Amino acid sequence: MAEKYNWAILGCGKIAKKFSTDLKLLPNANLYAASSRSLKNAKDFANEFGYEKAYGSYHEMVNDPDVDIVYIATPHSFHLEHTLLCLDHKKAVLCEKAFAINSKEVKQMIKASKENNTFLMEAFWTIFQPQFLKISEIVKSKELGELKFVKSDFMFNADFDPNKRLYNIDLGAGSLLDIGIYPIFTSLYFLGKPNEIKTIANIRSTGVEDSIAMLFNYDNGAIAVLTSSFESSCKNETELCFEKGFIKVDRNSVDPILMNKNGNDQLLDFDAILGRGYELEASHVMECLDNNLIESPILPNSFSLDLMEILDAVRKEANIIFPNHD
Numbered sequence: 001m002a003e004k005y006n007w008a009i010l011g012c013g014k015i016a017k018k019f020s021t022d023l024k025l026l027p028n029a030n031l032y033a034a035s036s037r038s039l040k041n042a043k044d045f046a047n048e049f050g051y052e053k054a055y056g057s058y059h060e061m062v063n064d065p066d067v068d069i070v071y072i073a074t075p076h077s078f079h080l081e082h083t084l085l086c087l088d089h090k091k092a093v094l095c096e097k098a099f100a101i102n103s104k105e106v107k108q109m110i111k112a113s114k115e116n117n118t119f120l121m122e123a124f125w126t127i128f129q130p131q132f133l134k135i136s137e138i139v140k141s142k143e144l145g146e147l148k149f150v151k152s153d154f155m156f157n158a159d160f161d162p163n164k165r166l167y168n169i170d171l172g173a174g175s176l177l178d179i180g181i182y183p184i185f186t187s188l189y190f191l192g193k194p195n196e197i198k199t200i201a202n203i204r205s206t207g208v209e210d211s212i213a214m215l216f217n218y219d220n221g222a223i224a225v226l227t228s229s230f231e232s233s234c235k236n237e238t239e240l241c242f243e244k245g246f247i248k249v250d251r252n253s254v255d256p257i258l259m260n261k262n263g264n265d266q267l268l269d270f271d272a273i274l275g276r277g278y279e280l281e282a283s284h285v286m287e288c289l290d291n292n293l294i295e296s297p298i299l300p301n302s303f304s305l306d307l308m309e310i311l312d313a314v315r316k317e318a319n320i321i322f323p324n325h326d
């Protein structure tokens with residue numbers, strides 16, 4: 001039987017709730033501790049999801065010798081600090097995306113993982129999703145020829161509130177790091193790092209970017225057209241265009257993938273999953289620990305660094321600044 005691991009939550013917010021619901025589905029995951037800046041919040045969270053312990057500070061939690069893996073679910077601007085806190089206490093880390101605010105911070109996190117010989121992975125759940133695996137299969141098979149265009153959008157309408165994470169510059173706000181990261185992830189995964197980046201961004205008087213359009217150019221002649229926004233809604237589709245056809249997916253849907261080959265449409269199913277999909281990344285972390293790995297072979301930290309280097313380059317082009325980090 002696989003080893004059982006004690007999981008702890010660092011930051012009991014919205015995504016931590018969704019993650020905990022999925023974590024419960026895994027027989028080798030023990031929901032062990034919830035930690036929050038407030039003991040009441042930690043207790044409420046622990047009661048709601050069945051965590052055994054509740055801590056009113058993150059420091060207390062990392063000092064518990066029985067914690068094996070920490071899921072970091074705080075705003076991006078704290079990911080560096082909280083990752084270092086956990087790694088320095090030899091706790092394996094699954095840290096939410098965006099991995100940090102910039103590549104300088106990601107490099108510090110990777111260094112700490114190596115120095116402490118302790119596992120670190122970005123919680124970039126998309127890479128483990130059956131929908132994404134199916135698309136990857138098609139791209140790799142080259143049955144549609146070479147990939148020439150990646151068109152990918154992620155938008156939703158979020159009411160402006162400078163105190164909330166999405167619009168609070170001190171918490172790493174803006175659509176780019178929150179949701180623009182997904183279209184960029186897709187282009188990086190399938191086309192690599194671009195050689196040229198152009199952007200148009202809307203930046204509010206508070207300094208927060210709320211909408212951005214990006215154009216990436218690649219050495220092999222491929223192009224990516226990517227958008228993200230908190231100002232409007234769209235279908236949130238990704239379309240990959242090849243020499244002999246295209247694939248179209250809706251990232252938020254379980255509908256089959258549309259593939260068009262030589263002018264003919266077909267619908268491709270992909271495997272169903274039990275939860276929202278967060279259980280897949282959590283399960284992978286435990287598989288890595290079963291194999292004494294400090295890095296995932298599927299989502300290596302070098303990939304997360306590449307992703308952040310593109311985000312840095314986009315921000316430079318669009319003049320998006322995080323005052324306490326740049």
Ligand SMILES: NC(=O)c1ccc[n+]([C@@H]2O[C@H](COP(=O)([O-])OP(=O)(O)OC[C@H]3O[C@@H](n4cnc5c(N)ncnc54)[C@H](OP(=O)(O)O)[C@@H]3O)[C@@H](O)[C@H]2O)c1
Binds near residue numbers: 010014076178
């Ligand atoms: N993978 C995904 O699908 C997905 C989806 C949504 C968000 N995310 C990522 O998850 C992270 C958290 O997002 P969220 O939507 O869950 O945020 P959230 O609801 O605002 O929660 C963040 C939590 O972080 C803690 N925190 C610590 N210092 C804080 C501070 N100064 N201000 C506010 N909160 C602070 C708080 O927990 P305590 O009060 O309990 O300490 C808070 O509840 C972000 O990096 C985001 O990009 C990922």
